[in-house]
Amino acid sequence: MESIINVTITTSITSLIILSIKALLKNKISPKWQFSLWIIVALRLLVPVLPESNMSIFNAVPQIKNVEVSERALESIGSETRSYITGDIVVGEKDKEFILSNALVQNAVTIWIAGSIIMFIYITGTYFIYHRKTRKLIVLEGGGISSVLEECKRELGINHIIKVRMGGETPLLKGLFNPEIILPEGYTNKELKSVFTHELMHYKHKDILWNVISILLLCIYWYNPIMWFSFFQFRRDMEILCDYRVLEIYNNRKEYAEVLLKTALRKNKFLLCTTSMQNGEKDISKRIKYIAYFKKPKVFWSTIAAIVAIIITSICLTNPVGKAFNVANGLDYGKIYEHKTLYVGDASKVGNLTDKLYYGEYKKGFELQTDSKPYGATINYLIKPGELSQNGVLAVTDKMMKNAAIMFCLIDNVDEITFAFNDGSGIYRFPFNRKLFNEVFNKDIREYATSLQSFKNEFIPMIYKQNWNDVKVPIDNLKHDVKDKVEKNLKVIMSSPKSSSNPQDYIEAHHNEYHNILKMGEEALQYMLTVFESKEVKGIKAHIMMSLCIDLLGDRNNVKEGSYSSPDEWYEKLSPYTASKLPPFKYETSDKIEQMVYLAALEKYSAGKGNITHENTVTIVAPHIFGTYEDGNQLKIFTTVYYNGFKLYDKTLSQDGAGVVPAAIIYTKNNDGTYTFKKYVEAMDGTYFKRSIEDFCKPRSDIAKAIMNHYGNDEDLFRIMRSNLIKYLKDNKMEGIKIKENNGEIVTLT
Incomplete structure (x- = not known):
């Protein structure tokens, strides 16, 4: 939706500029130039990707951005500072972008699509009704009228067969592939030459095709009054250009004007689907005046027109610099900025952010320190022996420094960041703190995260200009x-x-x-x-x-x-056991809501994600479902999920990462009654735990209270976990399996 809105803004501005230029120059430039200027609007509408330029007029135009707006964030808007808040991202009013909430966008998209479909059906339906009506008209073959038509075709160099049907209310050309001229009665052979020359000129220059394209674009942008006004101006310019081309070969201007006047008295209800000599009495009078004072434009004004066209193309057919999400230096800074967050405890955003930084291909989970200050994040990487090292030693690299700088910039409350690289023989740890980077940049680097513009155009160039070799980094390299x-x-x-x-x-x-x-x-x-x-x-x-x-x-x-x-x-x-490769855990139930929870939780906590990192680990989940809430086509399922990773060494299971996390799982209901997964919203850590549950449970405060009462009294989850684990072992015919409990006790499961 944001793309449609931005295209609407840019094409509206482009149309207004062209209309202003046309009004300013009026009859100074030729109808060919007047008509050609509409190509710029068409390209603006049709071409999805245009080059960026500092000359673009849209550098001064606000950008529309579609984001999700959390209720917690909206509540945090202060009374003294007005801001648009997107999730955990605060964007000040001074930034050149406007924010649209998801609810507004979804409603607008529905209305837009419905309007486009209705208009397309109406136009095509109207045309086919008219087409069936004209099919009943008599086709003229031979005689004086046909001879006049053939004479006009020879003069214009047209060889294609074009039928003439007698009837209708006004002369017009219809048919994209099988053109026909609809000819009303009452024209003399002398007048017919003007009529046929005009309609054949439309055919020669493919005006029916331009008509169809303009109508399709109008169906898409039906809601924009500027596009409607431009459409009718475009149609008028097409007819004036056709008159111009006729007068270049037709000497009797008076006779041609008389035919136009005669045609103007007739009615035509099907202008959208055809080309016609008649386009309204008001426009006909302007066209007759134009014919009466017809002069070929001077070379000077043709030159001016060419210069104007070049300038408009430069400023209107280029995009603003920095408004698109750039990919540079191997990173997509637009996508990175999307995961800006106030809290290091927001595991989803921190995880997605680190996925998109350097070394993301080696990432094997992460750990967050959120219980007390200093708040920290440790990003774990698994590399091959000798990989990334120089002379057998893995040292601090520019990429590590840039990763840390970006994380300190975009994660508001993180104090310490550690990158841990495991090469199989040991772990290299590289810890960094916020103070170091604030000293490098001589300011709090979080200030560069107030907008995408500042982050991408100010902060990113600075981290690439910085000579990181001069920065002394305290390293605790455990290996x-x-x-x-x-x-x-x-x-x-x-x-x-x-x-x-x-x-x-x-x-x-x-x-x-x-x-x-x-x-x-x-x-x-x-x-x-x-x-x-x-x-x-x-x-x-x-x-x-x-x-x-x-x-x-x-x-x-x-x-x-x-x-x-x-x-x-x-x-x-000693010959240490290696963990056996285990089949994935599957859960099937006739309860649709329960099935949806299991599917989402298994995807969320499967091995390789969160704190379950071992590739030979199977993840088992056990949920407690508290209820659901439907809002339009959105279904929220409120649950607490206990997840646990298990590894199997010989016949003994050991645990590999676990957690109990309240969450809201959001699905979108499709038209056919099925559901599509949309989002998994976990409760946040530390002091934000209770508030985050209340936020994602709104408006169901009763469910939020039930989740809080259950948390810490969740023995049922451990019973479900043990039951699911035993069923998993039996389903996979794994006999004689034991588990080593946290207290060291060995318990036989199957």
């Missing part, structure tokens, strides 16, 4: 110092109690240091396994490291307890 950190903690663990020979006594005496190593995850595991491979560790240290490795391996550990007598023997038997 490179993992050895030092593990050894430092091991040294503390082994420091006491020296009187004991039991490794467990050392671990219990230094609980914090032991868990410090566990928190380092895969990096610590890979380092310690490398140490075992080198056979350089013995004694108490080897036992402590073996215990750490067993805890870190979890369900991947294939060595059964009691089957080894030393750390070396344990390591020799």
